[in-house]
Amino acid sequence: MPLETLLREELAAVEALHDLLRQEHDALRTRDAPTLERLAGEKQACADGLRGLETRRLNLLRERGLPTEPPGWTTALAAAAPAERASLAELMTALERATAQARDQNDLNGAIIAASRNHVEQALTILSGRDPLDCLYGQDTRRVFGHDTNPIAKA
Numbered sequence: 001m002p003l004e005t006l007l008r009e010e011l012a013a014v015e016a017l018h019d020l021l022r023q024e025h026d027a028l029r030t031r032d033a034p035t036l037e038r039l040a041g042e043k044q045a046c047a048d049g050l051r052g053l054e055t056r057r058l059n060l061l062r063e064r065g066l067p068t069e070p071p072g073w074t075t076a077l078a079a080a081a082p083a084e085r086a087s088l089a090e091l092m093t094a095l096e097r098a099t100a101q102a103r104d105q106n107d108l109n110g111a112i113i114a115a116s117r118n119h120v121e122q123a124l125t126i127l128s129g130r131d132p133l134d135c136l137y138g139q140d141t142r143r144v145f146g147h148d149t150n151p152i153a154k155a
Contacts, residue, residue: 003076004084006060007091010053014098017046021105028112 020043027035058068064079066072077088 003060003080004088004091006053006057007088007095010050010057011091011095011098013046013050013053014095014102017043017050018098018102018105020046021102021109024109025105025112028109028116 020039024036024039024043026032027039061068061072061076064076066075073092077085077092080088
């Protein structure tokens with residue numbers, strides 16, 4: 001498979017993932033659980049596709065006797081025909097930009113999820129009759145309380 005075709009496929013897959021992440025952002029803002037469930041499956045399928053493309057890219061470099069790290073790509077670009085080199089460089093730049101945008105959107109969505117989880121944990125703390133200030137944090141950043149008290153629901 002030509003390198004240009006592979007890069008175009010990878011760019012399209014990253015852009016599709018970014019689109020799914022934007023949809024997820026909208027669903028998080030509106031608390032649309034059914035859409036979030038649907039998107040989780042679609043994101044997983046997209047991520048699986050990206051892993052497959054990555055494997056093909058690494059195999060292509062290995063077939064050419066190049067390292068699979070970034071220097072291998074630099075060498076592959078340098079070995080390309082001059083007319084093809086500019087197109088490949090543009091695709092690589094576009095892929096790096098799209099990847100950064102998808103990563104940023106994913107980080108933003110993660111922050112929204114963490115904030116929502118924090119609000120739910122605060123509400124559960126109050127409803128269970130625990131002092132919100134009397135807690136430690138476990139390795140997974142979840143709150144761990146030192147003692148049990150009577151929950152408001154039982155009062």
